[in-house]
Amino acid sequence: MTINNDMIVNLKFKNFRSYYDEAEFSMLAQPSVYNSGAVTTVSLSDGSELRLLNSAAIFGANASGKSNVIYALSALSDMVRDSLSYNQTYHIPLRIPYGFSLESQGLPTEIMIDFTVGDKRYQYSLIIGDAGILVEELSLYNKEKLDLVFKRSRFEDGNFELKLGSGWLSPTVELNDLMLLNNQLLLSWMATKEANGLQNVADYLANLMIQTPEKVLFTGPSKIAEEFFDECKSPLYRRFTRLMQIADLGITDALFQRHDDSDFNFPSSVPAETQKVFIENNRWEFNLVHKMDNAKDNCILPLALESEGTKALFRISPYILYVLENGKFLAYDEISTAIHPSLFRLVVSLFHNPKSNPKGAQLVFTTHDASVADYNSLRADQIWFAEKTKGRSELFSAQDFDDVSINVPFEKWYRSGRFGALPQFGSIDFIFE
Template identity: 30%
Template sequence: MLINFTVGNYRSFKEKKTLSMEATAIKELKESVIVKDGYKLLPSAVIYGANSSGKSNFLKAIDKFKEIVITSSKLNSTDKLDITPFLLNENTAKEPSYFEVELLIDSTVYTYGFMADNERVHEEWLYEKKGKKEICLFVRTEEGIGVTDDYPEGKGLEERVRDNGLFLAVVDSFNGKIAKEIISKFSDIIPISGIDHEHWFRFTNNMCKELDYQEEILDFLTSMNVGFDNFEIPADEEVAKRVKAYTIHHLHNDKGDITGEKRFSMIEHESSGTNKLFDLAALVIAVLAIGQVLVIDELDSKLHPLLTQHIISMFNDPEKNPNGAQLIFATHDTNLLNVKTFRRDQIWFTEKDPTEATDLYSLVEFKEPDGTKIRNDRSFEKDYIKGRYGAIPYIKD
């Protein structure tokens, strides 16, 4: 499970900023907190902020981190890492970007990170924590790589890493057990766009055909009252012709009696919101079943607020989320800003300072002018719209 993710000097993030999925000591919605191996972790987190405030950049940082880790072993020595630092400062524009993740894997906490620019990896590190004791497994600096005696799987591989490659990926390629466990967990982090989601319908189709998940997917869709009673997956040749699926509707006579069925093309006849729900249905179900981390930019796009809230509630409900899946998303939907949907430590904001650098902060950290923290009986939505927490657009008259 994800405990923390930190990024610095990447796109609009100049300083290091951390989004924490570790639950604080507040009392609201205790039932939604995931208790595992002595840790109390959050099943979801939402990020609010004005347009161009850095919400998407933070989610892109997670995506870039995963991409670099997963593809490192496949790169050639001349390949670029495609990393963009904070360019609005003379110094940071020349410095490497910072990425670090803290993961809980089988009662062990691993802290892994690296600093890299477009050309090469400058630093890299891995720490392991069992109970209260944290030990260093390896550290990479400009001078070289130091592997401790607690990390024998990395011994003898120090010279096999390229300048633009990760040492963790090298150890994984030589079947290092710890490296393999960590990298496999990075594969469980799934960043997607809530706007550009159309290609995910193939995953839904395959889940229906190959794993017989049609009933579960239908339950997911009908629970949100999408208007049809069933659906059919098209043949492969129809998919090639841009047929996503067929929805089955009841035919009625003038008395309202059901007299038959009518089949519609989902792309041609159903709403864009219904199409989005179908595209993402299998993904949401799979993430909840396996216990993965789903990262979505613009989750609310094309969806009614109640439908967005329903998806969030599936992650926040221990019965529907028994394996500790986590949802991190950005939105402008202020209807979700209420104490019945989120704890204060699940609500995050992004705001740019006068130098156009993004700040990231949680509502639970926010303090009133008198130094007191925000109470849980306040109207979060009303206060946010009024600018109480910042992170809103200021429109010139």
């Protein structure tokens, strides 16, 4: 399919968490018609086109560094969104240098993201040291050439130099009185200025949808409902209930009820703040409808009594359906936890079907479940590996292997160890010596 959309092209980072050397992750598709539904073609204003993947999977053993790709995206997005609220002492979330080398502690952390917004392609990069932001740079692609938009560089004395290039789109924005702390981004500041040509750029990076285990832990059913199902008659709600129906879980419908504050009664001894937290966490009541043995009557079960797999699908599917509806980006760490492999493949396949993904939404996920790449569901350029050697993580693609074609039988090769990125266990005897 050919559309204009906001999509990630490439990500590079260095000296971040378990990565000492530069890691590169790409969503560029190889020139192949194999499983073409997994590819979206983006047309740009400079006359060029990009073929971008709609999904990509990162495999690897525990503690291999696969999650840190997601964390790099999350920290960058958080910083673009929130940096104007940082005070002078706030620690920059991207500044977590590689920890197993004294040398790396003094080296800067670097990150670069290449992405499209509308019909333009941008490259945004940061270099961050212990003293704060050293370099912040945004460039605009003009075919294969990069036109500088702005570059903000910090001198050793703590002062900053701001350089504007031919790609600067904001001639009416006054920069003479620009006052930013050394941990605040110019791109965040530009997001607050009207009609400057860069608000959409900042908004895209600030609103990447990223789910890490920490975020999932604090994202209860009520929060999901408030974000996605405030109107239970919406298309998103209908698609959610239909997904639950076709997932072979025995579910025929999903019933949501939103409670008003007046529905809750507390003893007078309960503090008001405690009451408020309890109400917000329990404002929504969730029940799933099952057919009884006689196939006529229904049995209504609260979500709390459902299986862990059903609860996992309940947590994941609203995010999946939202980004598909709106053509957004979703990164999800350990997405397949508690979900049956066949159901997991179904969820991923939604991004490869023009009917379910007409706007070119993108999904990047980490998983241990290699079966998602079986049955011709993933191309080789969608498959990535994280592997740790002597404490340092390395990120590589299935395409890096000379004998790998676009339709390689990935699962068998991976489980046989041909790609590496498998856990290497010690002797059981060692535990009991």
